[in-house]
Amino acid sequence: MNNSRRSFDVLVVGAGPAGIAAACCAAQAGVRVGIVDNNARPGGQIWRGETQDSNVADAADWLRKLASSRAEILAPMEVFAQPEAGRLTATSSDGVCELGYKKLILCTGARERFLPFPGWTLPNVMGAGGLQAVVKSGMDIAGKKVILAGSGPLLLAVGAHLRAHGADVRTIAEQAPWSRLIRFGMALASRGRKISQALQLKKRLSRIAFRAGCWVVAAEGDGKVESVTLRTVHKTWREPCDYLACGFHLVPNTELASLLGCELRGGFVRTDEFQQSSVSGIYCAGEPTGIGGLELSIAEGQIAGFAAAGQRERAQEYFGEQKSQRRFSMALERAFMLRDELRPLASAETIVCRCEDVKFGRLREQSSWRAAKLQTRCGMGPCQGRICGPAVEFLFGWKAESARPPIFPVAVESLAATACAE
Amino acid sequence: MPKAFSVTVNGAQVDATEDMTALAAILLSGTTTLRRSVSGEQRGALCGMGVCFECRVTINGEHHCRSCQIRCAQEMDIRTDE
Ligand SMILES: Cc1cc2nc3c(=O)[nH]c(=O)nc-3n(C[C@H](O)[C@H](O)[C@H](O)COP(=O)(O)OP(=O)(O)OC[C@H]3O[C@@H](n4cnc5c(N)ncnc54)[C@H](O)[C@@H]3O)c2cc1C
Ligand code: FES
Numbered sequence: 001m002n003n004s005r006r007s008f009d010v011l012v013v014g015a016g017p018a019g020i021a022a023a024c025c026a027a028q029a030g031v032r033v034g035i036v037d038n039n040a041r042p043g044g045q046i047w048r049g050e051t052q053d054s055n056v057a058d059a060a061d062w063l064r065k066l067a068s069s070r071a072e073i074l075a076p077m078e079v080f081a082q083p084e085a086g087r088l089t090a091t092s093s094d095g096v097c098e099l100g101y102k103k104l105i106l107c108t109g110a111r112e113r114f115l116p117f118p119g120w121t122l123p124n125v126m127g128a129g130g131l132q133a134v135v136k137s138g139m140d141i142a143g144k145k146v147i148l149a150g151s152g153p154l155l156l157a158v159g160a161h162l163r164a165h166g167a168d169v170r171t172i173a174e175q176a177p178w179s180r181l182i183r184f185g186m187a188l189a190s191r192g193r194k195i196s197q198a199l200q201l202k203k204r205l206s207r208i209a210f211r212a213g214c215w216v217v218a219a220e221g222d223g224k225v226e227s228v229t230l231r232t233v234h235k236t237w238r239e240p241c242d243y244l245a246c247g248f249h250l251v252p253n254t255e256l257a258s259l260l261g262c263e264l265r266g267g268f269v270r271t272d273e274f275q276q277s278s279v280s281g282i283y284c285a286g287e288p289t290g291i292g293g294l295e296l297s298i299a300e301g302q303i304a305g306f307a308a309a310g311q312r313e314r315a316q317e318y319f320g321e322q323k324s325q326r327r328f329s330m331a332l333e334r335a336f337m338l339r340d341e342l343r344p345l346a347s348a349e350t351i352v353c354r355c356e357d358v359k360f361g362r363l364r365e366q367s368s369w370r371a372a373k374l375q376t377r378c379g380m381g382p383c384q385g386r387i388c389g390p391a392v393e394f395l396f397g398w399k400a401e402s403a404r405p406p407i408f409p410v411a412v413e414s415l416a417a418t419a420c421a422e
Numbered sequence: 423m424p425k426a427f428s429v430t431v432n433g434a435q436v437d438a439t440e441d442m443t444a445l446a447a448i449l450l451s452g453t454t455t456l457r458r459s460v461s462g463e464q465r466g467a468l469c470g471m472g473v474c475f476e477c478r479v480t481i482n483g484e485h486h487c488r489s490c491q492i493r494c495a496q497e498m499d500i501r502t503d504e
Contacts (some may be wrong), residue, residue: 096468123466133470138442357461382475
């Protein structure tokens with residue numbers, strides 16, 4: 001096994017928009033920069049599959065900047081532990097790699113929130129961003145009937161993307177009521193760029209039934225999903241589909257930050273205005289500090305990159321953008337709050353923890369996340385509670401416990417190698 | 423243009439490129455069940471981004487590979503539902 005060691009002045013974990021911006025700015029300041037991602041190529045979620053020749057202008061610009069910077073791209077490589085301060089361990093196809101750093105910038109992004117309902121474990125029920133990711137990585141969706149359900153602006157972005165790839169997008173069911181969406185729309189109206197993005201989206205989504213105040217109550221099918229039952233406060237009905245793409249907005253990936261001892265507040269990593277976390281020398285940018293979209297991720301990445309490289313004046317140039325985008329982030333949170341009707345969707349027989357097949361009925365008997373883990377193994381499988389944790393928090397109000405190493409499952413021989421290195 | 427070749431999914435040949443993930447190749451082959459859960463349920467991919475572990479399959483004999491995170495390569499042998 002190759003157990004290589006590398007050292008950087010500034011190490012960035014995550015090569016989405018925040019990480020790319022951070023790495024470019026730090027490299028511009030002239031220090032030694034490394035950027036790690038567990039995907040084969042940089043881009044993160046929104047720029048998955050994009051290249052320097054992309055017709056998505058932001059993506060092409062930033063990917064070109066990164067390629068021409070002196071930052072070293074380490075991918076695919078997955079960070080799983082920190083044996084001691086200043087040293088992370090990661091797995092790659094060659095085995096375990098050690099990554100030394102003086103300053104660290106965590107840009108680990110977000111994932112979708114999934115909520116359990118009868119039938120949600122059927123094949124072809126996927127996340128909205130999940131289905132989009134699979135299409136971006138080569139699956140053919142042309143002619144397939146797709147229903148999008150859940151919450152958040154991602155549903156619209158995915159609807160437009162799937163339709164552009166020939167999908168027959170039937171319905172978009174947004175759980176948030178019109179009243180909240182209209183207020184959100186008014187908040188957008190003060191932002192030129194967001195409103196023009198929204199108008200373009202509207203054009204690309206023409207003739208798709210968009211229903212607000214509408215949510216999925218069940219998915220049905222034999223071996224895979226064949227239909228979906230949707231509900232509004234007035235009625236319940238069934239629609240046929242080949243895929244149900246369903247995600248309830250986003251939750252931050254804070255496992256690594258939490259492992260490194262960074263303080264969380266309200267589920268997000270707390271930072272100062274230079275994006276530094278409660279642990280000196282560890283910065284955090286992008287979705288783990290608050291779900292705020294592309295522009296906020298980039299602004300925070302720029303600030304973190306310059307600040308970590310010691311150029312605080314240059315970092316300050318982005319404070320205005322950071323503040324303005326944070327207001328948008330708060331508007332997002334208010335608009336897409338989950339409605340109470342989503343709580344009773346799971347029946348006693350509905351699986352909540354997909355790794356260990358723990359049913360809602362068993363969880364209901366527990367008193368805390370810890371008790372649920374001990375009694376039912378909920379959250380103890382390979383996803384380590386990344387999928388069931390946010391659902392359990394919504395259903396029962398139990399907060400997940402802090403992360404433990406390894407934060408991703410690692411082959412025994414890799415762990416052994418880490419132990420030897422210690 | 424990315425290089426084109428074929429991979430096998432449960433013994434059947436599927437056209438692929440190095441830009442495609444193993445998961446995309448599996449779904450293109452018409453296979454929807456990737457694995458069995460601990461109680462025997464059929465499962466397919468969920469997150470598409472490496473966090474849910476529902477897309478685990480056997481690739482070139484190695485078990486528990488997250489097919490959404492692995493790119494296709496020439497002569498790759500993919501087996502689902504094992
Ligand atoms: C599935 C999905 C699809 C989305 N699609 C869209 C879209 O189409 N349009 C849109 O406007 N917004 C989309 N978003 C929202 C978008 O991700 C954000 O608005 C923003 O761009 C996030 O940027 P980021 O850099 O903070 O995080 P991300 O883009 O999420 O980047 C984080 C990166 O860190 C990597 N990473 C995390 N942990 C580790 C680790 N331990 N080791 C190594 N690498 C690690 C991840 O794999 C990822 O590549 C999507 C979100 C999700 C979850
Ligand atoms: S689909 Fe979730 S890990 Fe691959």
